[in-house]
Amino acid sequence: MINCTINGKKRSIDIDPVKSLREMLLKNGNFAVRDSDDAEGFCGSDTVLLDGTPVFANLVLAGEAEGCEIVTPDSLGDSMHLTVVQQALIDAGVVQSAYNAPAAALLMTWLFDNNPDPSREDVKDVLSGIFIRDAGYEQYYLAAKLIKEKLATGEYKTEIAPEFRPQLKSVGKVMPKVDAPQLVSGERAFVEDYVDDDTCYMVVLRSPYAHAYVNKIDTSKAEALPGVIKVITAYNCPDVTYMSAGQGEPEPSPHDRRLLNKKVRHVGDRVAAIVAETLEEAIKARDLIEVEYEPLDAVFTVEEAMAEGAPLVHNGRVQYNAGAPDDLDEYNAKLSGDEREGKVVYQFPLHGDVLHNVAAANHGGIGDVDKAFEEADAVVEATYQTSQIQHTPLETHICFSKLENGRLIVYASTQVPYHVRRIVSWVTGLPQNKIHVIKTRVGGGYGSKQDILVEDLTAYATFATGRPVLYHNTREEEFIANSTRHPMRVHVKMGGKKDGSITGIYMKVDANTGPYGNHALTVPMNSCSKTLPLFKCDNMKYDLTIYYTNTPPAGAYQGYGTPKGTYGLMMAMCELADKLGVDYKEMVLKNHVEEGYMLEILKGLGEGREGNVVPVGSCGLREAVEKGCEMIEWGKREESDDPDWKIGKGFAMIMQGSGLPGLDHANAIAKLEMDGSIIVLSGAADIGTGLDTIIAKVASDILCVPVERITVITGDTDSGAFDTGSYASSGTFFSGNAAVVASTKLKEMILNEAALQLGEDKDDMELDWPGEVISKKTGKKLSYYEIIHTATSGTGRGHLIAPGSFTTAASSVPYGAHFAQVAVNIKTGEVKVQKFYAVQDAGTPINPEAALCQMYGASLKSIGHTLYEDMILDEDGRCVNANMTDYGVPMISEQPDDFKAVLIDVDDPDGPFGAKSISEIACNGAAPAIGNAIHDACGVWMRSWPMTPEKILRELGKIK
């Protein structure tokens, strides 16, 4: 029994003293003391105060807390009674996916309790033990300023963010994110918070081999253990071939895996799933499973995969559900046909060729690049290599499922609830009406939760056993068994004239999709489709090939392939400018697209079908370039006092999309409730970025109702209506526009109903704040309460409910430019990013403070990708740095000293109230901006990311 004081209350807790303090606190109900790193002492999700000092609860034993005073993050204030610190974090916009928001609030509270006037260094120091992947750290400094002001004067003095569209009351205004109070206070929010007491645990036995047949599995010893409910293997799981990508159906990804396969294709691949009544029993059972593997030769790089005679990652039968080639039988005869291989099923042709380890391919272009290169005054040609990167969401992948009245209930941390439902339906054979997916708050996705990586197996385990089942990835499993960013080799050839005009561009992209083809085509495709349309160039060509290998799987990652394509193209452009003797900025300004320029290049860059050729729409690119160059003082040479440190500047123009026109689809339902308040049911999946708030704000401005009177319910497949999900930067544009459509329809219904009730013409009716209809003719007014009350009385016309559906062929493209100033130590190869400016056209920023945070977060993340993040595999394909410390992610210490995010005001004609996407594009600029700055500093072209000190020294000729 441990006696201590927790949040001011004396407690006696019956727990083994060698268990961790965190486990003890969980037992006490303090579930907001979370775990992101399996007790690595890195992420800080487990931060508590122990006798007044912040510590990691995972690294303290319960017995050591005897007699101690413990304070946990959930002690601060609840969602209806927030403290000054919690409110300031919300107001600054940093409460995004927020898995660590309660811990951050605790640390900031502790800081101000001990120092009412903390400096920037004090804030940096206190947050040095906490990992924030979504919003970065810059706006925590703003939050500290707001706290200081509020405590000193009772109000904020500092502007939080610029506001947009003065004619509107909610859109473009600084306003708390609707889910932020719940998140910052540590209320139930995430999947782990909804797990029932009688839940069983599932663990997965994973392959030690990169490539092997699973010839035999003996599970008898495991199954004999008390508490073990079921062991699922390739030999007793459904024979359903599918894939994990959460994309529109039919997917532009090959179906090439089952729940468990008879052939493992990467270290960490699923071999067996063990369901037991306790986690300890499940782990013990896992250790008793005997597997007979038949190891096979493996391939780990695109070079190995494309080599003649390379081992084949998929050597089974190929099928097509549409568009099968005439010689398919002949083709299949060349494959081994071994039953253990399974099969690869294309929904339609993706130019895959498993006989050569090709999962998908695409080729195309416009004009004549060969002629363009002949006519050029200079041509550069270089290959840019990118690494395999992990998303590292703070909340590792998790799923809880249970049966309820003959239905499968799936609590998922996902970006794509409707795709989860579809894939669970495929795996279990249940119709979709028998599956209820509840997307909880998502503790970080970044694309990794666009893949259905744990929900399929967890839901099937419940289906097969009838028991509630929880599955939660370890941090190591995040690295070895999740999706990651595709390593790519981007070869660029670019020609230009002495006047700075580009005559032709050729891109050859070879991407490594790993063992399975989820997102095989779409992610690498973005390396061309979201980069080449930046250029006003008549001659462009691309060859894109995606290879299967035996590395840990790749998949969707924020930005898809765009950061890599941008890296190659913008570095090559800088090299070309250098070769031509033209100023890089002038070259950018001479060659970038402008509004109205017809993007012929898009024709071949659809996702599995012909793309839409559209003109460039609203475009703030030029303004972003000019603004950023002014901020960073482009052309002015900076000198360091230390001769070993050389300073340079670089930048890159960037673009992304706002969803996929012609492919994405969103729906919403707006309802006028009985007291005149509004509920919007949406199929959207808010993953912490503020999508629910966007929906509330657009409904607010259309329906003339304050946001506080609007509740948005999203991510629930029972109550919402279909939405393709949050990926490809679609949330604001598609789900936001669906809310616009539904709200506008509800507005019409309200006007109609008011006209009927007043006996006047609808044309004389108009909405007025706060939630009433006024007759322009008679001046009569009806409140929404009066309207709905009458409508739902025994003689009324019923509840006012408006569905809204949004599809479009229009494309609202966000643009921008990112700028870096770096210092390079030419003796040690160290790089410091001194300045980083993200300047972006996001259309109308509906949540401006959240938008800035997302720009900071994505920029910092991509600085990490550029300089150090890299999954390193040994010769057997085993990831040797599958933990946070060895992998290395940017924390507050890594943030540039001078870090700015600037929004360019552009009103887009197609976005909801002029909005475009904001976050994903911010991943695209760091690598080329920093790479070009390194060249400016010390003269070397860094053609491989991460741009480590070792690589820089090698380029400088200092080491072998």
Add this chain to the structure above:
Amino acid sequence: MASQLLMAKSPEEAISAKTAQAAFLAGGTEVNRLGSSVDAETLISLKKCSGLDGIESDAGYVTIGSMCTFQQLIESDKVPAYIREAAHFMASRTKRNMATIGGNIASMRRDSYMIPALIAAGAVLELAGSGGSCRIGIEEYLDKAAEYAGCLILSVTVPEKIKLMSKRYSNTAQSHAVLTMSAAVCGDGIVMAAALKNSGIYRLMDFEKALKADPEMSDDDIISWFRNWDAIRVEADMFGGEDYKRYLMGVTACDFRAGLASGSGKEVES
């Protein structure tokens, strides 16, 4: 995982409980962390052990209790600047609130934050074991690790005034270091030490001798010396290639030599 926790109230109690199956538990950042190399049936927590958390200054030396946390070192005016700098190498404040100087020494990690600076400073450890107590230099403690494995570090004594420089190389501030090096002026020479990840912790005595023999060695010669130094095994791993690591030691040694000669050591700030 341990099955028993003992909360020692005194060093004597901790020492008497120490068996081959038991391990001392200081701040917990090493013993309780994911992937810890410590495997013991009983953990002897020192958190409530009396007399291990003082910092005393006397006659030009500072004696630091082994349970002083890194953060306490940073906040103490008595602690020399070079020790505070080494403590700052641990970038996480929360971790610094927990990690102790004694724990960091005893864990002997090859990416140690603190040990190179302590070697360069000629730190002396006060140990206590079942056979009594003793004071030994940190180098001896490291050299005879097995012999002293059962001993509890009571305190660390370092000189107040010494010219000492340190440098740590890592991917990010929180990543494990590929190399941590320190050098201090000692008499008419330089004492230098390095913790090289996946290789070892070294007093660079061979280099010190070489430098003493040829004080005018060029920077290129120093880098070459480290490239050719065959007394240590350096392998390529995820932290870098062999040439990179050897070059880094060499170039850092050059910086230290120049820096110490020009008075850049931390002594001035302490």
